[in-house]
Amino acid sequence: MARVVVVGGGFGGLASAARLAKLGHDVTLVEASDHLGGALGFVEHDGFRWDAGPTSTLLPAVVRDLFRKSGRPLERELELVPLEPVQQHRFEDGTTLDLPAGSRGAQHAAVERALGGGRRRSPADEWVDYVHGFADVWDTLRREWLERPWSPEHASKEARELLATRASLHKHTNRFLRDERLRKVASYRPVLEGQDPRNVPAWVGMWSYVEQRFGAWTVPGGMGLLTGALEQRLVTRGVTVLGGTxxxxxxVSGNRVSAVRTTTGNVDADIVVCAVDPRRLPALAPHVERTMPAIPPVVCHLGIVGDVPELPPEVVLHGDPMLVLRTGGTAPDGAHAWTLLGRGRLAEDIVSILQRCGIRVRDQVEVRVDRSPRELVQAWGGSPDGVLWQGRGTLAHRMGTRAPVDGVYLAGAHTTPGSGLPSVGLSAALVAQLVGPA
Ligand SMILES: Cc1cc2nc3c(=O)[nH]c(=O)nc-3n(C[C@H](O)[C@H](O)[C@H](O)COP(=O)(O)OP(=O)(O)OC[C@H]3O[C@@H](n4cnc5c(N)ncnc54)[C@H](O)[C@@H]3O)c2cc1C
Structure with a gap:
């Protein structure tokens, strides 16, 4: 049985701790704040409750696998329900696209309804072909990169070529999608995560395929409930949690880790899982000195009273700035808890921009909690959006699952495969594979 210390109690750290404890290790989790979850948690004010970060997840199988492999299945603890539509996209020319998941046919019909058909190759034809073009990419990277620790010696030529591509997402969407609105739909996730599609590799577009095929899912009552369930799982599995540490x-001695130095002293370790930005730990920082964090968006949580327009769970208002409105918070009777995320040129108040986009609730706002990117990074000790893409070289500059220090592994948004709950959940599964049973 190895003494494992997990640094960071966000989703990446919680998932690693739960998996490694189930494998029989003696696990201690070190978390700087006095509560667990990192970005996966709640903000509460005057009876309103909003998810602080994630409100939904792609690839629900990752969360289900985590619960199954660390004890009882998820269904015994929490419900996961699909978002329908997965998003509503509103464009500056007044068109609205309600994008469903589930099938190519459903997306074709929705795009045709919103953007029109008629041409020999309609925007809808282009969209479904663009998305379907990632089916093989997904299949290859899932097998060789997402579900198995990456090993260039054992990887297929196809996988190596995909990850080494010079093509950017920007170039790829320009090549396959003539309609500018669809190019925006294709790039909206990386843009929301603080990325410039010119610097993001083309294969990242596979998440559009994942979204179409498996949908986007949420937990009724808020994704933050996942943290509570995982916290309980750690108790069941006997993990020691050092909060406020x-x-x-x-x-490190002789390139092997022997302890984690914390505010309350050294915690001895045979194995350390770093589930925070490794730039924060001087022993790891030199190995990632060429990386930069992707900065979180501007966040504004709103408590609104009175009647509001009926809106789906996620509305993307394209333009500069791009706003994403998430409507699924918990509110007292007769009120609504919405969250606005902003990216780009925020030259005026974000709620006024929403008003200008036709969603007129400014005068009904009773409670408002603004969180700047700087505040968020301070609160979470780093960016939950992980590493900024600076071209394909970023893959080599970012640390993979195994650190160059013996006994140290990485999980969370700053390592392979990247940010977002599915990737972060997979990163913990990769760590568990490499560490293995006690
Ligand atoms: C506004 C916003 C909205 C998002 N929406 C979605 C979404 O809808 N769907 C989705 O899939 N993803 C979303 N994401 C991304 C997702 O939240 C993150 O990728 C994921 O939660 C990151 O988890 P993590 O464990 O890597 O990091 P974090 O959640 O950042 O957790 C890191 C933890 O480590 C602790 N810590 C930091 N430094 C130290 C230290 N030195 N010692 C001890 N502890 C330390 C922190 O206190 C924190 O608890 C969103 C992100 C943001 C910012």
């Missing part, structure tokens, strides 16, 4: 560095 910041890890300052690793103790």
């Amino acid at each position: 910041t890890a300052h560095d690793l103790v």
Whole structure:
């Protein structure tokens, strides 16, 4: 049985701790703040409750696998329900696209309804072909990169070529989608995560395929409930949680880790899982000095009273700035809890921009909690959006699952496969595979 110390209690750290404890290790989790979850948690004010970060997840199989492999299945603890539509996209020319998941046919019909058909190759034809073009990419990367620790010696030529591509998402969408509105739909996730599609590799577009095929899912009552369920799982599995304890560095001798240096002293370790930005730990920082964090969006949580327009769970208002409105928070009777995320040129108040986009609730706002990107990074000790893409070289500059220090592994948004709940959940599964049973 190895003594494992997990640094960071966000989704990446919680998932790693639960999996490794189930594998029989003696696990201690070190978390800087006095509560767990990182971005996966709630903001509460005057009877309103909003998800602080994620409100839904792609690839629900990742969360289900985590619960199954660490004890009882998810269904015994929480419900996961599909978002329908997965998003509503509103464009500056007044068109609205309600994008469903589930099938190519459903997306074709929705795009045709919103953007028109008629031409020999309609925007709808282009969209479904664009998305379907990632089917093989998904299949290859899922097998060789997402579900198995990456090993260039054992990887197929196809997988190596995909990951080494010079083509950017921007170039790829320009090549396959003539309609500018669809190019925006294709790039909206990376843009929301603080990325510039010119610097993002083309294969990242596979998440559009994943979204179409498996949908986007949420937990009724808020994704933050996942943190509570995982916290309970750690109790069941006997994980020691050191809350309010910041890890300052690793103790390394002869390139092997022996402890984590924290605010309350050293915690001895045979194995360390770094589930925070590794730039924060001096023993790891030199190995990632060429990376930069992707900065979180501007966040504004709103408590609104009175009648509001009926809206789906996620509305993307394209333009500069791009706003994403998430309507699924919990509110007292007769009120509504919405969250606005902003990216781009926010030259005026974000609620006024929403008003200008035709969603007129400014005068009904009773409670408002603004969180700047700087505040968020401070609160979470780093960016939950992980590493900024600076071209294909970023893959080599970012650390993979195994760190160059013996006994150290990485999980969370700053490592392979990247940010977002599905990737972060997969990162913990990769760590568990490499560490193995006690
Ligand atoms: C506004 C916003 C909306 C998002 N929406 C979605 C969404 O809808 N769907 C989706 O899939 N993803 C979404 N994401 C991304 C997703 O939230 C993250 O990728 C994921 O939660 C990151 O998890 P993590 O464990 O890597 O990091 P974090 O959640 O950042 O957790 C890191 C934890 O480590 C702790 N910590 C930091 N430094 C130290 C230290 N030195 N010592 C001890 N503890 C430390 C922090 O306190 C924190 O608890 C969103 C992100 C943001 C910011």
